[in-house]
Amino acid sequence: MQDPYTFRTFSELLQFLEDGDLHQDLSNTVKEINDALTNYVLEHGGKPAAELSLKIKFKVDKGVVTITPEMSKKLPPSPRRPAMAWQTTDGFSPQNPKQMHMFDNTPRVVPQGNSDVRTVSTNTTE
Secondary structure, eight states: OOOOTOOHHHHHHHHGGGGHHHHHHHHHHHHHHHHHHHHHHHHOOOOOOOOOEEEEEEEETTTTTEEEEEEEEOOOOOOOOOOEEEEETTTTSSSSTBBBBBBTTTTTOOOOOOOOOOOOOOOOOO
């Protein structure tokens, strides 16, 4: 006769760990991964990927086994939008220094050296 308290399958062990909470957390994470992949495709397209890892450590001491589970997940990151800039001798500029200004037809001058933050004032009086 088999001992009913002996784990014979992985699923029995998994349901035992953390009194079933680990099994529930893994199930919830599978749903979270499915939702994240679906939302990613709807919002960004492409071929997103995700990971779910389960590590189980076993340590025996005088016939007593300590079983420690670790769960980790990796969801697809949201893509960042690229920005265009032009190289200058002092760094990057959002304006092409070789183009003319739109309204006065003069070449744009990119400041050299360190520049301070400046406030643009507009004349609102009529």
